Amino acid sequence: MPQASIVVVGAGLAGLRACEGLRSRGFEGRITLVGDEPHLPYDRPPLSKQFLAGEWELDRVMLSSPEKIAGLGLDLRIGPEQRAVSLDLGVRRLVLASGEAVGFDGLVLATGSAARKLPDLNRLPGVHVLRTLDDAMALREVLVRPGARLALAGAGFIGLEVAATARRLGAEVTVVEPLEVPLGRVLGPVLGRACEAMHREEGVSFHLGTVVESVRAGSDGAAQPSGTGELACRLSNGQVVEVDALLVGIGAAPSVGFLEGSGLQAGPDGIVCDRFLTAGPGVVVAGDVARWPAPGWRVPAGDEETAPTVRVEHRTNAAEQGEVAAASLLAYLGLPTAPTAPAAATDLAPQAHELPYVWSDQYGVKIQALGLPRNDDEVVIVEGNPSERRFLALYGRGGRLQAAVGFSRPRHVMMVRPLLERGATLSEARALFS
Numbered sequence: 001m002p003q004a005s006i007v008v009v010g011a012g013l014a015g016l017r018a019c020e021g022l023r024s025r026g027f028e029g030r031i032t033l034v035g036d037e038p039h040l041p042y043d044r045p046p047l048s049k050q051f052l053a054g055e056w057e058l059d060r061v062m063l064s065s066p067e068k069i070a071g072l073g074l075d076l077r078i079g080p081e082q083r084a085v086s087l088d089l090g091v092r093r094l095v096l097a098s099g100e101a102v103g104f105d106g107l108v109l110a111t112g113s114a115a116r117k118l119p120d121l122n123r124l125p126g127v128h129v130l131r132t133l134d135d136a137m138a139l140r141e142v143l144v145r146p147g148a149r150l151a152l153a154g155a156g157f158i159g160l161e162v163a164a165t166a167r168r169l170g171a172e173v174t175v176v177e178p179l180e181v182p183l184g185r186v187l188g189p190v191l192g193r194a195c196e197a198m199h200r201e202e203g204v205s206f207h208l209g210t211v212v213e214s215v216r217a218g219s220d221g222a223a224q225p226s227g228t229g230e231l232a233c234r235l236s237n238g239q240v241v242e243v244d245a246l247l248v249g250i251g252a253a254p255s256v257g258f259l260e261g262s263g264l265q266a267g268p269d270g271i272v273c274d275r276f277l278t279a280g281p282g283v284v285v286a287g288d289v290a291r292w293p294a295p296g297w298r299v300p301a302g303d304e305e306t307a308p309t310v311r312v313e314h315r316t317n318a319a320e321q322g323e324v325a326a327a328s329l330l331a332y333l334g335l336p337t338a339p340t341a342p343a344a345a346t347d348l349a350p351q352a353h354e355l356p357y358v359w360s361d362q363y364g365v366k367i368q369a370l371g372l373p374r375n376d377d378e379v380v381i382v383e384g385n386p387s388e389r390r391f392l393a394l395y396g397r398g399g400r401l402q403a404a405v406g407f408s409r410p411r412h413v414m415m416v417r418p419l420l421e422r423g424a425t426l427s428e429a430r431a432l433f434s
């Protein structure tokens with residue numbers, strides 16, 4: 001295969017899968033993998049689960065062994081000084097924080113997203129976010145202390161997973177959530193309440209329809225010397241919750257700052273690309289940062305104008321898109337793939353990254369969502385019972401099936417996949433379980 005050089009920005013899951021996809025398709029040119037964290041690529045889901053619980057050590061969190069990564073023959077640039085700070089597509093150069101400029105023929109943008117923070121609280125000792133391995137190590141240190149008390153600002157998937165892990169470690173957990181129901185924005189009220197009930201049964205306290213208004217270091221307002229000492233969180237309902245740590249879990253924002261002025265359509269909603277993940281000539285996107293055209297099944301008739309694109313912050317999507325991005329880029333560069341190479345982008349794109357899938361583990365219950373549930377969807381429970389933490393719910397909009405969400409129902413969730421893929425109606429899906 002002719003020589004060409006490819007730069008992959010973001011040494012996370014999507015970036016690593018893109019590198020592997022390039023090599024498995026026979027690309028022998030230079031691949032520079034640029035990442036701003038001081039670690040080899042690691043997996044994030046365990047950071048709120050097994051790693052945080054202390055069940056898994058570092059080696060199980062890594063996405064690949066150092067030997068396998070060495071086998072990919074990458075020009076590996078990782079660490080804060082390798083952070084991409086600007087992109088000039090005219091001369092095809094990426095500038096790093098160190099000042100070095102790296103040229104490329106093809107570019108993969110896989111910079112993921114970064115935890116949103118509450119601006120005033122950031123620098124207070126004891127206030128945490130959870131996105132990186134370093135974040136998880138800092139939080140773990142607090143949670144393993146006997147009698148630890150944790151407050152969570154935000155009851156999304158990650159926050160609730162941390163709540164479950166912290167309870168298992170014996171910590172006292174208080175969740176503060178602006179909506180009236182946890183996970184309300186993602187799963188809607190019916191399943192949100194089921195989740196809330198499960199956490200209450202496990203001893204989690206909730207302040208719903210409430211925000212953390214202010215935080216003071218020390219129960220008496222005095223700063224603690226340890227850096228993880230007491231915090232007094234004043235809530236909008238007038239109560240004060242005293243804890244050892246506050247985890248701010250209010251979502252993540254795509255990491256696109258370095259693309260300003262690059263000419264790419266990039267902003268707080270991600271980087272816009274086509275269904276083969278192409279964002280510009282020789283530039284492909286993958287993972288949390290990608291915003292791609294919504295698949296037809298997802299957009300009810302008449303809604304095309306308001307929901308033309310989608311961005312998904314889930315693991316399966318990032319892994320699949322890394323593959324699609326690699327195949328798309330090789331097609332753009334006009335490089336033939338090896339005879340035994342995995343599928344081309346045209347084969348992968350329609351089926352691979354169009355049906356989002358996410359799971360979450362809480363108290364031994366595997367919550368799985370296939371498709372894209374919306375909080376205003378019609379929800380019907382077709383199998384099992386929420387009070388037993390084992391059930392399947394179907395989500396429909398405009399009569400069309402949109403998603404299936406199961407609590408400890410993996411087989412049932414997957415039974416719905418073909419129906420979602422062919423744009424079945426909600427009634428057809430209900431019939432499957434009647």
Ligand SMILES: Cc1cc2nc3c(=O)[nH]c(=O)nc-3n(C[C@H](O)[C@H](O)[C@H](O)COP(=O)(O)OP(=O)(O)OC[C@H]3O[C@@H](n4cnc5c(N)ncnc54)[C@H](O)[C@@H]3O)c2cc1C
Binds near residue numbers: 034158316
């Ligand atoms: C705690 C936690 C638990 C999760 N649990 C689940 C789960 O149970 N199920 C699920 O489906 N998903 C889960 N997710 C989401 C899933 O991990 C993400 O969707 C996935 O990691 C996205 O991969 P990515 O490669 O697109 O981005 P990332 O994993 O964010 O990787 C991007 C990398 O690029 C780096 N980067 C950013 N900007 C630059 C720059 N300018 N220069 C160089 N490098 C840069 C970042 O530091 C990062 O290392 C979880 C996420 C977290 C944080």
